[in-house]
Structures are given as C-alpha cells and as structure tokens.
Amino acid sequence: MVHALEHLVVRHTHRLPSPTGPAGDGAAATRRFDAALMTAGFKLSGELVERLSGLAGPTVVRTAVRTLATVRELVGDHVRHNVYFVDFPDNVPDTLDFWRECVAEALADDATRARTVEQLSAGVLDLLTLPSYGRYRHTYEEMLAVHDELIAAAGDRLTVLHLGADADTEVTALYLALAGSTTPLGEEHLRDLAALAGPCADGPQPETITVRESRAVVNHARLRVGAAPLLDTVTDVLRLACALAEGDVTLREPTRFRALSRPHRRALLAGLDAVVAASPAKLSDVSAHREAWKRLGERLHPHEYPHWPHAAEVFAVARGERRAPSFDSRMEELLARGDVAGAADLLASHAPGRLFRALDRLLRVAADAKEREAVLAAVERAAPEVAGRVVLSVREHVRNRAGGGDARRVFVNRAGAAWVADDTRPPLEDADRERLVALLDAETRRRLPSPRRLLIDPDVLDVALPLSGRAASAGLGVLPRGSVSPVEGELLRFFTYWREARRTTDLDLSALVLDAAYGTVTWLSYTALTDVEGRHSGDITEAPDGASEFIDLRLGAVRGTFVVPQVYVYSGEGFDEVAEGFFGFMLRDSEQRGRPFEPRTVRMKSDLRGPGKAALPLAFRRDDEGRWHAHWLHLYLRGAPSANRVEGHRVTIAVLMRALFDRTYLTVRHLVSLMEESGAETTLWDGRTVPDGPVTYIGLERPDGLAPGSRIFTPENLRDLLPA
Incomplete structure (x- = not known):
C-alpha cells in the first residue's frame, strides 16, 4: 500500500515520505537522483538529501525511480513530444507555401494524384487527403538530433521536494486533508480520495466531512471495510448508492443503478430509515432528485423490509404519494404572497446556506427599505451557521454587484462550461452592499486563525481563493x-x-x-x-x-x-x-x-x-x-x-x-488584510532568507529552512486557509 500511494503524497504535497531501508553510503546515488530531478525542474531539499545519503545505494535508486516517474508525469515529461516541423521554432514555412508543398507532393504521388486533381478542379481541397499533411515525417529521435541542449538559466523553474514523515503518516494526513476539505474537490482529487479512503477507512477520520460528494466517497470505503456509513441527510444515502454503482456522486449526471447485494441494500435502507426517523423534515430533500430516487427504489425493494417504515416514506415522496415540500418550494410560496421577510426568516431558521445563496434575489424583490432590513437582519442571524466558503462566495458576489452600464454576466457551471449574458438585474443599494461587506468581513475575520507572524510571498497575494476545487x-x-x-x-x-x-x-x-x-x-x-x-x-x-x-x-x-x-x-x-x-x-x-x-x-x-x-x-x-x-x-x-x-x-x-x-475575484490579499486587522505581523518574503522561529507562510512554493512548528500554505493546500 505504501509505495502504491506514495505518488499521491508527492503530487499533492511536494513531500517525499521518509524513505526506509538499510543504512549505508547513499551519497553518490543521491547526487545522481538530484541531478536527474533537476532535468525535470525539481530538486531535493537539504533535509531530504541528508536522509537519502544515509541509506544504502539500492534503496536510494528504488526511491529515485518511483519519484522521477511521478514528477515527470506532473510536468508532462512522461510522454514524447514530437513536432511536425522538425526544427521548430526555426524554419517554419509560410502557411500557403506549406500547403502548396503538400499539394505538390500529392501530385507527384501516383496513389493520390487523381484524387488531388479532382479536388483542385472542383476548387475545394481537403488538406486531410494529402499524404504529407498532419502526420509526423520524422521520428522523435530524429527531431532530438537537430536541437541543441538546453542552456540552463536563472529563471528556470525549480520545485523543491521536501522530506516528509513516514509513509503511513503522510498517507493518513493527505486522506484527512482531502476528506475534511471544506471546499468541493475536483474530479481528479475525488478519485485520489477514493484511492486513499480504502486503506484509511478504519483509521483516523476527519472531525467533520462537510462536502457531501467527499462523504459519499468515504462512505463507500467504509462499507467495504464493514464500518457504518456517515449519513445525516437522505441525499447522503443517494450519493452513496451512486458510488456503489460507480456513478456520479455529484449527482450532475444520472446514474444507472445496478442490482445491489443484500448487505448493501440493508445498509442503504437502514440509513434512510434512521435519517428520516430522526428528522422527518429531511424528506423535503427528496423532490430535488425525484427521478433518481424512483430508479433506486426499483433496486432496493423497500417493501421487503417493513421494519424500516421511514425508508419507505422516501420513495412515497418520490412517487408523489406523499407531500413533503422543500424549503425552496416553501420559500417560493411565501414570495408569491409577497412575504419577503417570512421567506428570509424561514431560510435563516432552517437553511441558512440557502438564505445566503438566495440573498441577491431577496434584496431585489423586497418592496421597500423595511423588507430589505428584514432580509439583512436574517443574514446577520444566520451568518455564524453558514460555511466559510459560502460566506466568502457571497462576499465576492456582493463586490461585483455595483451594477450600472452595459454589464455582462459570466456563467460557469461546475464542469467549467462558460457562457455570457446581459446582466439585466438592477444594482443592489449601495448602503445594503456596504452593510453586507462589513458583516461578511467581520464573520470571516472571527473565524480566521490569528497567526502572530505571517511570512508572505508577494506573488501569492493575487491568487484567487479556492472557493471550489472545480x-x-x-x-x-x-x-x-x-x-x-x-x-x-x-x-x-x-x-x-x-x-x-x-x-x-x-x-x-x-x-x-x-x-x-x-x-x-x-x-x-x-x-x-x-x-x-x-x-x-x-x-x-x-x-x-x-x-x-x-x-x-x-x-x-x-x-x-x-x-x-x-x-x-x-x-x-x-x-x-x-x-x-x-x-x-x-x-x-x-x-x-x-x-x-x-x-x-x-x-x-x-x-x-x-x-x-x-x-x-x-x-x-x-x-x-x-x-x-x-x-x-x-x-x-x-x-x-x-x-x-x-x-x-x-x-x-x-x-x-x-x-x-470586468469581474473582481477575492484573493489571498483579502484574507491577509483581515488577519493583519486582527493583529498579525506581516513580512514579505524576499525569496532568499527565512526568519528565525515558526511562522505562518503563504506562498507559491514552500521555502527550504522554515523553522519547525511553521504552518505552510501553498497552492497545493491553500483550501486549508479558508475558514471553516
């Protein structure tokens, strides 16, 4: 397991789990390892050089082979990059001249002459029919032979690999970081979490797993080792069922549910029954994924388990046999009656996160200053219960809602698909925006850590906060x-x-x-x-x-x-x-x-x-x-x-x-300014020397030589800087 997961630790943390093996004189092998890494833009830290040098040479070589494969894939050097024009960027021809050359070669070829003449006579030429177009005309080795060796320059990238703890500790720490992330993970990170969750399912667990798709991945692993899944909503059960069917735990795409084993059916139905028994109001979540629940019900056969009657209620709601209005539908009913204050109060009391997501709309449909005041008061009450990334997301949204002019809206879905439309929304009132900004900043400042000493790489200040791993x-x-x-x-x-x-x-x-x-x-x-x-x-x-x-x-x-x-x-x-x-x-x-x-x-x-x-x-x-x-x-x-x-x-x-x-994003600069307002002492890193004593470092790359006890935030774990 250790070696199989070591590459995940290197890729996510730029740390190499502390190698183990017989002691020996591995200094020469370590120097060769370091030199090979440098060709890929990586380098061993001083601590890692010292650790490897004390091991036997064969151990160092085996470690080097594994690590080099990982970093070469990271940078894209695990494949052969050939080019069509052998001495690119030199001697690239003019486009039309190149096309004419391809046509001339096709006309000189007995096999393609007639077809090429026919196309030219018709006045339309398909380049893909020309034998010399679009396919390499030389081998990778022939291409390398015409290029000089790269001259090293001071500006070349050099990413330092640091010494980690033992492999089990590093794997567990990475699992806890991914599973406990307060922001949704991207597709690749979800796959990595799945790989880690199996070996780690019966070990230490995060205090909370707030991201629901991450919880589904962990629950899948827990079922495999015989542990009880962590379920507190009916949608948690649906996501787990999708994981068991190797489907989409984000619920963006429909999952084709397969026949489930009896133990899995029992686990899902027992989980549903317990969730609904503890809180019948959670049946309101069923309607959001009604069709998926119907398909899942065909596989679970809840009628065969009468001792779990609350589970059967879920499928009754999905079939429309029982009414369980969602908070969204109840909010819509209140808004249809013109009760904006009632809608805001409902969400603040039962679904504070949804209140924040509906905030802009509620302020726009409010009839007067009194109703807007009711909405803002509800936001103030609900703020402590809302996830930190949602607080920051709304802060970023409010910052971009001054309106006016011929503003355009950019829409980006969770898969990264983008489109643009006119922004026809009226702007929010300046006084409301200012009050919201102050409220949201105060809430963020309250949750942020209070580091005494901040060491900041200036280049990280304009990095956008990772409010979503997607x-x-x-x-x-x-x-x-x-x-x-x-x-x-x-x-x-x-x-x-x-x-x-x-x-x-x-x-x-x-x-x-x-x-x-x-x-x-x-x-x-x-x-x-x-x-x-x-x-x-x-x-x-x-x-x-x-x-x-x-x-x-x-x-x-x-x-x-x-x-x-x-x-x-x-x-x-x-x-x-x-x-x-x-x-x-x-x-x-x-x-x-x-x-x-x-x-x-x-x-x-x-x-x-x-x-x-x-x-x-x-x-x-x-x-x-x-x-x-x-x-x-x-x-x-x-x-x-x-x-x-x-x-x-x-x-x-x-x-x-x-x-x-035209859009402004919340960046690391925003969080740093809030920590400074709380009394943090900030030093901008000059790229050379690090201060004595532990610091909280935020930068693009981790410096070598930070004092023990320092907290380190780089793009690989910047999500951990966000308040919970």
Whole structure:
C-alpha cells in the first residue's frame, strides 16, 4: 500500500515520505537522483538529501525511480513530444507555401494524384487527403538530433521536494486533508480520495466531512471495510448508492443503478430509515432528485423490509404519494404572497446556506427599505451557521454587484462550461452592499486563525481563493480561476498533448491576440503558422500513440494587449473521452535553445478534462507598464460538433474576455488584510532568507529552512486557509 500511494503524497504535497531501508553510503546515488530531478525542474531539499545519503545505494535508486516517474508525469515529461516541423521554432514555412508543398507532393504521388486533381478542379481541397499533411515525417529521435541542449538559466523553474514523515503518516494526513476539505474537490482529487479512503477507512477520520460528494466517497470505503456509513441527510444515502454503482456522486449526471447485494441494500435502507426517523423534515430533500430516487427504489425493494417504515416514506415522496415540500418550494410560496421577510426568516431558521445563496434575489424583490432590513437582519442571524466558503462566495458576489452600464454576466457551471449574458438585474443599494461587506468581513475575520507572524510571498497575494476545487484543473503550477500571476521571460511557449482512446482524434492548439478593446489583432493556428508574434509547430491530425502541438511567442513582439491560448476539438473524441490530454506553457530566455519541450522551463501543466469543444485554460494580459500577467480561466466553450477553429470563435472569446476582466475575484490579499486587522505581523518574503522561529507562510512554493512548528500554505493546500 505504501509505495502504491506514495505518488499521491508527492503530487499533492511536494513531500517525499521518509524513505526506509538499510543504512549505508547513499551519497553518490543521491547526487545522481538530484541531478536527474533537476532535468525535470525539481530538486531535493537539504533535509531530504541528508536522509537519502544515509541509506544504502539500492534503496536510494528504488526511491529515485518511483519519484522521477511521478514528477515527470506532473510536468508532462512522461510522454514524447514530437513536432511536425522538425526544427521548430526555426524554419517554419509560410502557411500557403506549406500547403502548396503538400499539394505538390500529392501530385507527384501516383496513389493520390487523381484524387488531388479532382479536388483542385472542383476548387475545394481537403488538406486531410494529402499524404504529407498532419502526420509526423520524422521520428522523435530524429527531431532530438537537430536541437541543441538546453542552456540552463536563472529563471528556470525549480520545485523543491521536501522530506516528509513516514509513509503511513503522510498517507493518513493527505486522506484527512482531502476528506475534511471544506471546499468541493475536483474530479481528479475525488478519485485520489477514493484511492486513499480504502486503506484509511478504519483509521483516523476527519472531525467533520462537510462536502457531501467527499462523504459519499468515504462512505463507500467504509462499507467495504464493514464500518457504518456517515449519513445525516437522505441525499447522503443517494450519493452513496451512486458510488456503489460507480456513478456520479455529484449527482450532475444520472446514474444507472445496478442490482445491489443484500448487505448493501440493508445498509442503504437502514440509513434512510434512521435519517428520516430522526428528522422527518429531511424528506423535503427528496423532490430535488425525484427521478433518481424512483430508479433506486426499483433496486432496493423497500417493501421487503417493513421494519424500516421511514425508508419507505422516501420513495412515497418520490412517487408523489406523499407531500413533503422543500424549503425552496416553501420559500417560493411565501414570495408569491409577497412575504419577503417570512421567506428570509424561514431560510435563516432552517437553511441558512440557502438564505445566503438566495440573498441577491431577496434584496431585489423586497418592496421597500423595511423588507430589505428584514432580509439583512436574517443574514446577520444566520451568518455564524453558514460555511466559510459560502460566506466568502457571497462576499465576492456582493463586490461585483455595483451594477450600472452595459454589464455582462459570466456563467460557469461546475464542469467549467462558460457562457455570457446581459446582466439585466438592477444594482443592489449601495448602503445594503456596504452593510453586507462589513458583516461578511467581520464573520470571516472571527473565524480566521490569528497567526502572530505571517511570512508572505508577494506573488501569492493575487491568487484567487479556492472557493471550489472545480475552479482549477489538476496539474503542476495550476492556480484557481480568477488568479493573476506575473510572467517573466522573453519567449512564451504553449503546448498541448493528447492521445486518442478509441477513434482518430484531431485537437488543434491556437492563440488569439486581442487589442485593448478586445478586437482581433492576429492569431496563430494551423491556418496561420507564422506571424510577427511567433510560430506554430504544425498541425497533427491523429494521435494513436500521442501527439503534441506548440506555439512559440516573443512577448516583446506581441502587438496586442491580450494573448488567449485555446485548444479545439476539430474531430474525434472530446476532452472527456481522450485517453490523455493536457495543456501547459513554458518560459525561456532568448538565448535558450533546447528541445521544443524542456520540462525545467514548464511553468504550468494542466489536464484537459471538461465539456464542450474549446478549452481556454488561461489568458495573458500586458499591463500599462508593459509587464505580462497570466489570468487563470479553466473554461470550456460548447463550440460546434466538429471543425472548430479559432477564426469561428473570435467574437465569442472577445465577449467572454471582456466580461471576465470586468469581474473582481477575492484573493489571498483579502484574507491577509483581515488577519493583519486582527493583529498579525506581516513580512514579505524576499525569496532568499527565512526568519528565525515558526511562522505562518503563504506562498507559491514552500521555502527550504522554515523553522519547525511553521504552518505552510501553498497552492497545493491553500483550501486549508479558508475558514471553516
């Protein structure tokens, strides 16, 4: 179990569980291990070097093999990144010249001449029918042979791997952190929690598991080891049933329930009976997932268990044989009668989280200042009972509700699909907004820890608070949606990699350049291989063994204000269907040559897993002083069923960018300011020296040498900084 889960600890925490084995002189093997790590942009901490050096050489080698595999996958170096044009970014031809060359080769080939002549006569040419288009014309080794070794530069990424505790302790700590997270986990983190929950189900548990889908994953593991599941709502039981059927515990997608074993049927029905017996009002939750309950009832056969009568009531509500109005329906009845104060009071007393989510609407439909006062008073009463991330989410919402002008709303669902619409809502009253801001800040400040000494990496201040794990993709160097981070380097290189699962798949990497008014300046794609800004590595149209595309940009030559990289599904499998798919970017100095893909220059690599046919991982913006910043998006657009390309999405992306850049996100800066108001002493880290004594450190990377007892928050565990 230890070695099987060690890679999860390294990936999530950048700590290597303390290696064990016979003592010996492992110094030489450790130096080789460190050198190999540095080629991938990683390095051993001083403590880890000391620990490994005291072990026998074979133990160090085995540890190195496992760890190198993990970090290479983290950065995207576990696959071979070939390019269509062998010496990219040099000698990339003009697009039309390249197409003419492909046509000439097709005409010279007896097998394709007739078909090509026929297409040319008709005036429409399908590039995919040309034998030299879209397929590698050289091997990976031949491509490497034409590229020089990368020249190391001071700006290359160097991620430090730190020494952890023993493997069991590290695995348990990671399990407790994921299971006890107060923010919903992303899809990959949920899978990791499932892998950890089995071995950890009969060990230490979080004090509370507030995120319901996380609870479902843990409950599934508890059932497997014979422990009682943790259930306090009927929906907990439904999610557990989905987990048992290997379905969607988030309840976004319908689950096909299979025949259940008798022990599982008994566990689910007994859980339902206990929940409803303790609180009959919880039957009101059934109507939200009525159809799912009907399908589950066909598998559970509750009529066979008359000794659990309360469980049968759940299915009676689902079939409409018993009425159990939800809080939402009761609120709607009150609002239909014009009783805004009554609706607010109902939610404050029984569903404070729903009150916060309905707050904007209640203030808008309030008839006068008296009713608005009643709503705000209900919010004040309910605030201590509301989850911290909900308090912060409403704070961010209120901040963006000044209204006025031709405001646009950006909608992003839980899967990352985005769309824009006119904001037709009237603005909230300034006095109400100010009162809410003060109330929400006071509530957040009350819950935050009171560290005496804060050590802050300035680059982390503009990182958006991770109010949902779904606001970021899994990967390396990934920040939550809405984050802003500086970009320092002369050459910016995007890359995407995909490997098809069952059918031929063509993904296309593109980059759109927009001016300050969001007008199109130019783009780079397979239809525009070269421009002043940079070069495209060439179109690859199939990936049975994996394929890569790159775009090289000289930031100093960019004529616009925004650069928006995108990945399109041109044909074949979608982002959720390919065997593997990811996007990232590298930064290099002008004198650095090297291969098209150099892992130590990778600043970010994120998985491509989402709905739609167009992925927008992030955008780059140049400020008034000429400095570039990355703005993190993690969005997906619906697109067309096939043949998507940047030319057809320019207007949509411009509208989306305008709406997104008009929005303000809550960042780490907000929490730091609240802790300072509570008396915390803040020091900005200079990147070199760390203070004596324990501190609370918040930054993008953990410094080496922090004193024992320090609390450390980096993007990997930034969710733990949010108040409960």
